[in-house]
Amino acid sequence: MRKTVYEGRMVNLIVEDVTLPNGVVTRLEFMTHPGASAVVPLHDDDTITILRQYRHAVGQYLWEVPAGKLDRKGEDPLACAKRELAEEAGLAAKEWTKLGSIYTTPGFCDEIIHLYLARSLEPVEQHLERDEVIEVHRMTLQEALAKIPTEEIRDTKTVGALLAAARMLGK
Amino acid sequence: MRKTVYEGRMVNLIVEDVTLPNGVVTRLEFMTHPGASAVVPLHDDDTITILRQYRHAVGQYLWEVPAGKLDRKGEDPLACAKRELAEEAGLAAKEWTKLGSIYTTPGFCDEIIHLYLARSLEPVEQHLERDEVIEVHRMTLQEALAKIPTEEIRDTKTVGALLAAARMLGK
Numbered sequence: 001m002r003k004t005v006y007e008g009r010m011v012n013l014i015v016e017d018v019t020l021p022n023g024v025v026t027r028l029e030f031m032t033h034p035g036a037s038a039v040v041p042l043h044d045d046d047t048i049t050i051l052r053q054y055r056h057a058v059g060q061y062l063w064e065v066p067a068g069k070l071d072r073k074g075e076d077p078l079a080c081a082k083r084e085l086a087e088e089a090g091l092a093a094k095e096w097t098k099l100g101s102i103y104t105t106p107g108f109c110d111e112i113i114h115l116y117l118a119r120s121l122e123p124v125e126q127h128l129e130r131d132e133v134i135e136v137h138r139m140t141l142q143e144a145l146a147k148i149p150t151e152e153i154r155d156t157k158t159v160g161a162l163l164a165a166a167r168m169l170g171k
Numbered sequence: 172m173r174k175t176v177y178e179g180r181m182v183n184l185i186v187e188d189v190t191l192p193n194g195v196v197t198r199l200e201f202m203t204h205p206g207a208s209a210v211v212p213l214h215d216d217d218t219i220t221i222l223r224q225y226r227h228a229v230g231q232y233l234w235e236v237p238a239g240k241l242d243r244k245g246e247d248p249l250a251c252a253k254r255e256l257a258e259e260a261g262l263a264a265k266e267w268t269k270l271g272s273i274y275t276t277p278g279f280c281d282e283i284i285h286l287y288l289a290r291s292l293e294p295v296e297q298h299l300e301r302d303e304v305i306e307v308h309r310m311t312l313q314e315a316l317a318k319i320p321t322e323e324i325r326d327t328k329t330v331g332a333l334l335a336a337a338r339m340l341g342k
Binding site: 029098112152 | 228232233269279282338
């Protein structure tokens with residue numbers, strides 16, 4: 001039994017009877033998602049561009065690195081990262097480094113986010129969607145990293161990308 | 172309009188007409204989740220206990236630190252962390268340090284995972300649920316950290332917790 005119980009704008013919810021590798025048969029709920037890319041935009045002066053974005057699901061503004069969904073499963077994640085960096089942060093980058101990738105909720109969703117460091121930045125035109133509530137900010141990489149243990153920065157792609165960038169750069 | 176379109180074992184799916192802070196009215200889909208805790212169990216010899224867990228939603232085994240859902244919204248996250256460390260990894264810890272917390276998918280779910288470092292470990296009895304497919308492994312913290320840029324470790328709570336622990340410990 002595999003049934004799509006809800007087809008949404010962002011996710012589809014599926015209920016399926018599954019035989020696990022240990023032989024147990026169980027009914028699982030999970031969602032499919034196209035995947036996403038996220039970018040740490042690091043300027044030459046060691047500041048980053050970081051967004052303050054309203055998230056209704058958690059009822060608050062969060063600090064987030066620029067990010068967005070792939071147009072479809074299989075879109076080149078780097079092309080998506082470049083598009084989102086331009087649309088959300090108004091930036092283009094000459095130098096791109098892959099930092100890793102993260103499954104955000106493998107217990108119930110197949111979303112994967114590809115993490116990038118973007119350097120050699122220059123301004124381009126920003127294009128927000130009408131349902132995106134985003135302010136663009138600058139802070140040093142060290143200021144941003146200090147907000148992780150204090151729980152001021154809690155968005156998981158932002159936590160993972162900032163820490164991975166700092167480790168890769170030895171900062 | 173706010174309607175629960177699916178009530179599941181793990182999540183409830185809600186559709187709601189929302190007025191955003193910028194005045195835009197839009198229909199949003201999101202899920203509610205009780206929250207969770209995750210633990211990096213660091214032994215005295217600088218190895219960690221880490222799990223190999225089958226995840227049907229992504230169709231593969233993932234490397235994951237011990238973790239699990241809160242019994243209910245509002246349960247003490249540290250109590251949850253202690254329970255999951257015992258049940259999944261067969262360990263108890265005398266020394267606990269909060270590393271931060273992560274919203275895993277703030278675009279469509281309110282799940283938050285509280286991240287801990289656990290030290291001064293001792294063995295206790297492991298209790299797996301019948302639908303948990305988990306192998307317990309040991310590797311050094313450095314070996315685990317090296318698997319993040321190579322994308323062998325991709326579970327987001329594991330990426331965030333390992334990098335935050337390494338940064339806090341100066342390792």
